[in-house]
Amino acid sequence: MSSQLGTVVIGGGTGFIGTALGNTLKRRGYDVLVVSRKPGAYRMTWTELNNKGLPDATTAVVNVAGQNVLDPTRRWTEGFKQNVWASRVNTTRYLAEAIEKASVKPRVFVSMSGVGYYPPGKSEEFDESSPGGDFDFLSCLCTDWESAADLPQDLGVRTVKIRTGVVLGRQGGMIQQLIVPFFLGLGGPVGSGDQPMPWIHIHDITGLYVHAIENENVTGVVNGVAPQIITNRDFAKAFGQALWRPSFIPLPTFAVNFMFSEERAKIMTEGQKVVPKKALNTGYVFQYPNISEAAKEFSRIIYADEIST
Numbered sequence: 001m002s003s004q005l006g007t008v009v010i011g012g013g014t015g016f017i018g019t020a021l022g023n024t025l026k027r028r029g030y031d032v033l034v035v036s037r038k039p040g041a042y043r044m045t046w047t048e049l050n051n052k053g054l055p056d057a058t059t060a061v062v063n064v065a066g067q068n069v070l071d072p073t074r075r076w077t078e079g080f081k082q083n084v085w086a087s088r089v090n091t092t093r094y095l096a097e098a099i100e101k102a103s104v105k106p107r108v109f110v111s112m113s114g115v116g117y118y119p120p121g122k123s124e125e126f127d128e129s130s131p132g133g134d135f136d137f138l139s140c141l142c143t144d145w146e147s148a149a150d151l152p153q154d155l156g157v158r159t160v161k162i163r164t165g166v167v168l169g170r171q172g173g174m175i176q177q178l179i180v181p182f183f184l185g186l187g188g189p190v191g192s193g194d195q196p197m198p199w200i201h202i203h204d205i206t207g208l209y210v211h212a213i214e215n216e217n218v219t220g221v222v223n224g225v226a227p228q229i230i231t232n233r234d235f236a237k238a239f240g241q242a243l244w245r246p247s248f249i250p251l252p253t254f255a256v257n258f259m260f261s262e263e264r265a266k267i268m269t270e271g272q273k274v275v276p277k278k279a280l281n282t283g284y285v286f287q288y289p290n291i292s293e294a295a296k297e298f299s300r301i302i303y304a305d306e307i308s309t
């Protein structure tokens with residue numbers, strides 16, 4: 001039997017964020033259909049999306065697809081950068097085109113973007129009206145990614161673009177890569193550790209997507225970050241404390257630059273102070289507004305997370 005709330009179509013719904021979001025939406029009573037490069041149950045491929053379009057029951061479309069920028073096995077070549085760009089911009093455009101062609105329109109299109117839109121720095125704080133998006137590869141990528149989600153005004157489909165910080169959760173992203181070294185007491189800040197680290201707990205990024213889907217007053221750009229502004233050192237300290245481990249062995253900037261190449265290593269060696277002004281103004285209540293509570297959640301030794309599993 002199909003859901004009364006309708007279907008949410010999620011591009012990239014097989015990944016860390018997409019899986020958690022799909023499970024949250026299913027628990028709320030939505031049907032979920034994932035768009036993936038690989039066929040499977042409750043999935044359609046990007047080619048099928050282009051050929052068949054969206055199901056008539058689609059009430060919301062979400063895109064969280066994107067090649068992992070920090071894949072340590074991939075060199076930062078022009079080819080890989082092209083792949084990073086296309087996996088975000090083209091997938092967003094395919095979904096936007098499917099919405100334009102749909103005979104029954106969804107109510108809302110929620111698309112991912114990144115806080116890399118804003119320039120790095122230790123003093124200025126950025127809200128959704130702050131300038132950016134034009135100074136390096138990652139910031140220009142955010143501009144193109146967001147533009148790809150634009151729909152003609154007369155279509156009547158609300159559009160939301162979530163500029164997301166580092167998503168912290170046990171099942172993927174940065175924590176999955178860092179939990180072993182931190183558990184062994186080998187963790188610590190990156191470089192000086194003074195750089196801001198815009199972050200959000202996985203339960204809050206999924207919560208913010210649901211907030212965007214369900215609330216008509218949420219439109220345009222929304223910063224997907226926790227209200228507490230922290231540095232990379234604050235993060236390392238909170239993670240170490242939650243695991244009852246020391247966390248003061250720094251990872252030198254030159255090593256990160258060597259491993260990832262300077263242009264993408266900036267995601268770790270530099271950061272922005274970003275505030276979730278619109279999320280708070282539209283009534284979103286964060287489950288994990290501060291890093292120490294968030295770290296306790298994703299550092300539990302025996303981990304069973306009802307959202308991500």
Ligand SMILES: NC(=O)c1ccc[n+]([C@@H]2O[C@H](COP(=O)([O-])OP(=O)(O)OC[C@H]3O[C@@H](n4cnc5c(N)ncnc54)[C@H](OP(=O)(O)O)[C@@H]3O)[C@@H](O)[C@H]2O)c1
Pocket residue numbers: 012013014015016017018035036037038064065066067068069083086087088091112113114164165166167168172173174
């Ligand atoms: N995790 C974070 O901290 C974070 C922070 C800010 C922004 N983001 C952004 O959020 C999105 C999802 O992040 P995530 O952590 O959930 O990533 P993830 O676990 O790597 O999942 C990404 C999904 O995107 C799809 N994908 C990967 N490469 C693709 C390609 N070349 N073409 C088309 N689809 C591709 C994959 O789906 P299939 O294999 O099923 O096709 C995959 O399930 C990404 O765009 C990422 O940049 C993540």
